[in-house]
Amino acid sequence: MSKTIDVCLSPQLIDLYDLEGKIVVVVDILRATSVMTTAFAHGAREIIPVEKLEVAREYLSKDGYLCAAERGGEQIEGFPLDNSPFSYMDGVVQDRSVVITTTNGTVAIERSMVADEVLIGSFLNLSSVAEYIQLQNKDVIVHCAGWKGKTNMEDTLFAGALVEKLKMSHELGCDTPHMALKYWESVKDNLTETVESSAHARRLNRLNIKEDIAYCLRIDEYQVVPKMIGDRLLLV
Ligand SMILES: O=C(O)[C@H](CS(=O)(=O)O)OP(=O)(O)O
Numbered sequence: 001m002s003k004t005i006d007v008c009l010s011p012q013l014i015d016l017y018d019l020e021g022k023i024v025v026v027v028d029i030l031r032a033t034s035v036m037t038t039a040f041a042h043g044a045r046e047i048i049p050v051e052k053l054e055v056a057r058e059y060l061s062k063d064g065y066l067c068a069a070e071r072g073g074e075q076i077e078g079f080p081l082d083n084s085p086f087s088y089m090d091g092v093v094q095d096r097s098v099v100i101t102t103t104n105g106t107v108a109i110e111r112s113m114v115a116d117e118v119l120i121g122s123f124l125n126l127s128s129v130a131e132y133i134q135l136q137n138k139d140v141i142v143h144c145a146g147w148k149g150k151t152n153m154e155d156t157l158f159a160g161a162l163v164e165k166l167k168m169s170h171e172l173g174c175d176t177p178h179m180a181l182k183y184w185e186s187v188k189d190n191l192t193e194t195v196e197s198s199a200h201a202r203r204l205n206r207l208n209i210k211e212d213i214a215y216c217l218r219i220d221e222y223q224v225v226p227k228m229i230g231d232r233l234l235l236v
Contacts, residue, residue, distance in 0.1 A: 004139045005166050006173030007159040007180050010146040011108045023138045024115035025129060025162065027122065028145035029154040030200045031083050032105020034122040034216040035068075038085040040235055041124070041222035043094035047233040049101070051110040056101040066093060068100045073207050084212050097232075108145035113228070115141070120226035120233060123158060123219045130165035132225045132236060140170060142180075153198040154217075157191070160184025161219075191217050 008014050027033050036047055048065075050056045053076065059065040060078065068081035075082035081092075083102050100106060112118045116138060121129045133140055142162055144155035160180035163172065172178055187194040192214060195201055201213050226233040 003137065003170045004173040005142070005163055005170040005177055006140070007142045007144065007156075007163070007176035009144050009151040009156060009159075009176060010149055011104075011111050011143070012146075012149040014108075014111050014143060017141055019112065019115040019141060021116050021138065023117045023119060023133060023136060023140045024112040024143050025119045025121040025133075025140065026105070026108045026112055026143045026145065027155045027158045028102070028105030028108060029122060029158055029195075029216050030152075030204060031085065031212055031216055032100070032102040032145065033120045034124055035083055035085050035088060035102075036100065036105075036120045036226055036233060037122045037124045037222055037224060039088040039093045039098055040224045040226050040233075042089050043091070043096075044088070044098050045095050046097050047226065048097065048099045048231060049106040049109045049233060050099060051101065051106050053101055056099055059099040064097055066096045066098050068098060068102075070102045072103060073204050073209075084209060085215055086212065104145040104147055108143050109228070112143050118228040121158060121162065123161070123217055124221040125224050126158070126161055127165070127220045128223045128225050130162060133166060134169060139173075140166065141173075142177075147200050147203075152200050154195045154200060156180050157184050157187065157195070161188070 069076035069079040070083035
């Protein structure tokens, strides 16, 4: 077993990791990567994640793009889509090119781009991401989007869940995968209760989106693996 899995707990720490030649799995459970997984599962053709709001705004006047923008959990005026997974269902994104900018998730994606492969992970596609990784002969880094540079509970728990799935094929790189795994093992039977007490969930609850949180914690709802190809996410 010569492959490794490591966990970066925040985009502020990602420069400490050597991403070259590796697979980076970006995770932002609440809610960006859960939204992206959902959009693909509901027929989106491609997703263009952008870090800067001004860049996303440029797409508003271009033909053929459906644009989503969120800051601090709230939809930005002038953008047709918000950052709720329920907004990406019922044919809304079928065959569409979707442009997304969010507070944390799209920052983590942008900062992962020197990796060999950048995948989108969420509880909704946990096993599919693990199975895809098993087929590659590469080291893995889970890049937790956190919240405005700080570590968070739910992304760390996803990292632990992915480590659990890969621990027989990948050596644990340093202390963070061990910590994430132990944390996941200790609360996985009470995932919803645990994440509902998180700071991120409490912030989002003020926006009245309790259903979003429960939905984002469903495991293996979809069999999709979004991957960055150039400047956009496509399904592998
Ligand atoms: O909309 C979300 O779920 C969050 C909002 S925030 O983190 O509370 O500002 O953004 P995301 O980029 O999906 O973490």
